[in-house]
Amino acid sequence: MRKLAIGLLLTLLSACSGKVEPELFSSVEIALSTPDGMGVKSMSIDPSLPGNKFLNLNTGINYPFPEFKDGKASMKVQKGVYSVAFDGKAVMEDGSSRTLRSYAHSDPVKAVNLVSGTETLVLDVIYLF
């Protein structure tokens, strides 16, 4: 009877219409996918350029991209729905310098859901020049 009463009290205190997520953040592993499969040795993305965004659609917080090493990077963001786009300066595995563009998730209707504790995000890039 006591457990029932405590359970009812806790239910009432947290009463709401849907599932409440206890953990606020998602750890995201980002991987780059090039058109010809060539590896990306390193890449940096200038956060001051307006088109570069890892934008939480709900909060409007735009997270700066981390440095990419061997085509990968990781970051921790608030769980949510994200619009992602960038032009990045990359050094390819053959030593050449390229500018890479990702735009597949730039439009909000193509935003990605990052709602789990850990997420893997593969971003297709194209070569600008």
Add this chain to the structure above:
Amino acid sequence: MNLLLITILSITAAADSLGGSASEALFSRRKPFTSVEAGWRGRSEAAPLFPEEGRAAGKGLVDIRTLVRPDSTRAVAGRVEYANGFKHGVQWNSSSDYSVVYPYVMADTLSGNVRKESYAFSGGYSFMRGEWNFGLRGSYRALHEWREVDPRPRNIVSDLRADFSVGRRISPYYTLDANVYYRRYAQSNSVAYFNPRGANTAQFHLTGLGSYFYRFSGTISSYLSTRYSGNGGGIAINLFPLRGKGWKACAEYGFLDNVHHFPGLNEAPYTELVTHDAAITGSFFGRKWSAGGSLRAQLRNGYEHVLDNGIAGAYNSLMMLNMYSGVFYEAALHGGLSAGRWHFGGEASYRGAFEQYTYPGRMFSVSGVRAAAGAAYALKAGAWTLEAHAKASGFIPTSASAVIPAKYTLEAFQEHQKYRLERLSAAFAGIDAGIMAERPLWKSVYGFTRAGFYYDTLNSVIYSITIGIKL
């Protein structure tokens, strides 16, 4: 009960509160009566306590109340109120019922004037059967607020409550009573721009302490039409004295779960506010004196829905994140003493608020002590019954702090939070005075008039005038 509205309208100490019960009319200390009154209430603040409710307000009202005792075991009570008025200089709020829906209001950075019209009906029936008592009560409130210049909010509130109580005499002097209630709350809140050239004032969906729902803020019409849908309930345990004197006590809990939707986006929910209220009050009423105390607390938990990209035309909620929480509390003592034609009263309370927003971290905290003391004098002069009262009050802050990250907060929102902190922690002293005059008109019909005035050191003024008849 809403602690957020640390109101300066509390002209008299709430020493005679019976708690929430559908049977309270049965145990009322008042004699049966019917009154019809009309009046005007006004407020003007140089530095408004809540700019979200305007720097000035006024309303004319008609208030009809009745308490009928067919016999000693039955009571019927009813009330009808109509009010029509305005609020001037409303800032940071395009919604209605600010105290109910805070922090989830729609707002812009301008200020404006709002017209308002409201209706309220309530009625209850209670009776005794042997040692048991039962009561039923219903109440309904409707509110309409609107603005006649762009941006034009138009809000309609519907607030329905039903109470049921059952109690039992536990001694020759006291009855123990339990009351449960259900509450249904609804508000439609929309902002329109009749002149397309005026559609350059963005509306923000505020989410607490300077944060806002970035995604749906702006001027797109489907984002500016919202509705609140709430369900709530509660329970109160009351101790009533049967002979007008003795102890009165109440322990009560209530909650309201209010979901905020976009009707134009397939009813997508985007915020949800769950409010919990708890209070314990106790008073002792002697022949010529009274004393009591109360503890009140309110917890607000705010949740933000993560809506998907809406590519299918329907915005589905993926999850809810608990982003906002607020605790509002008050501990109070009060007392009164009657000596001949004089009545003296005093009250003191410690009250405060602590709010936080999860990420990016925000915090807001204020607390302080309020005290008041006053006196009233009544006399009969021929056919007239006259009463005058005066009370001095003051508020002294004991703590005030806020953390609002500038990097993630628009400058206008930073200024808003700074003003809140300064105003809610400002010390002030005030005085209010009032008179009441009553005389028989014919047979058992009396005419009365009341007037009241309040002024404080922050240049806030509240005034009221009422005329009416009762029998």
